[in-house]
Amino acid sequence: MSPVARSRTEPSPEGPDRPGDARHTALRALWDQVGTLVLAVLIALGIRAFVIEPFRIPSGSMLPTLLIGDHLFVNKFAYGVKIPFTDLRLPGLRQPERGDVVVFSVAKEGTSIYPADERPDFPRDNFVKRIVGLPGDTVEVRDGEVRVNGQVVPQTPTQQSFVDDRGRTLLVREEQLGTHEHAVLDDPAITGLQRTPVVVPPGRYFMMGDNRDFSNDSRGWGTVRLAEIKGPAFVLYWSWDFDGPWSSLLSPFTWYDLMAHKMRWSRIGSRVP
Secondary structure, three states: OOOOOOOOOOOOOOOOOOHHHHHHHHHHHHHHHHHHHHHHHHHHHHHHHHOEEEEEOOOOOOOOOOOOOEEEEEEOOOOOOEOOOOOOEOOOOOOOOOOOEEEEEEEEEOOEEEEOOOOOOOOEEEEEEEEEEOOOOEEEEEOOEEEEOOEEOOEEEEEEEEEOOOOOEEEEEEEEEOOEEEEEEEOOOOOOOOEEEEEOOOOEEEEEOOEHHHOOOHHHHOOEEHHHEEEEEEEEEEEEOOOOOHHHHHOHHHHHHHHHHHEOHHHOOOEOO
16 A cells, blocks of 8 residues: 655654744744843843952042042053952062052941951952052151151242032142142042051052042051952042932832933043043
C-alpha cells in the first residue's frame, strides 16, 4: 500500500512552528532585551569603579570654590585605579599635586572624624578638600596664614565678599597653591583651626577646605593615605540650590521652581580650579 500523501497545509514536525522552537525564539528575544540592559549596567558600574565617579557637595567647607548642591565628577584614573579589596593601585597618569581638589574617604562616628586607616571599624564617609601638604612637607597654620616648608602660601585680597549658607559675610582672597590659583574665604572675626608645624608622613597628604575658618580638615583629625583618595575632581556636571526631600521632585511645581530660580546653569560644565 502506498503511503498517504501529506497535506501541504499540515505542519511538518521539523518545521519552525514546533513548540520548542517557539520557546527558543521567545527566550532569545527576551535575552536580546535583558542582555543589552545587563551589559549597559556592567559598563556603567565599570566606569564608576575605574574611570569616573559622581559626587555631590553636601557642605560649605569648600566655599566659594564648590557650592552646596554642586555635583562633580572625580577622575579615578588619574592617580591610578585602586585594586578592589586591597590598598594597591595600578600606575596612574600622575601623582597627587599640591593644590588638587580631591575626594577621599574618612572614618566617621557621630561628629568624630578619623583617618580611615586608623579606625577601620568605623563607617566610611566621603570628603572633598584641597591638598595643601605632600609627603615630607612641613605644614603650619597660624593666625590665618598657611605655611608650607616655612614659606607662607601667598594670598591676595580681592575687595570682594561672600555670604555663606548661614548668612555670614566672609572676605574673598585669591590663593596661589602650587600651580592652582583659586579663591579662599576668611572670617576676619576669628582665626579658625590652628596647626603647629607637622611633617606629613610618607604616603600621606594634608587636606584643607577653601572655607578656611569653617572647614573640619587635617588640622583637626590628621592626614590621608593615598589609598583613601578616590581621585581629583575635575568638572561640574550639575548644580542647583536644592536641599528638600527627593519625594518633592515628583511635583511639577517643584521642578518649575528649580528650573526658574534654583538651577545654577552657569556652573554646569565648569572646571574645578
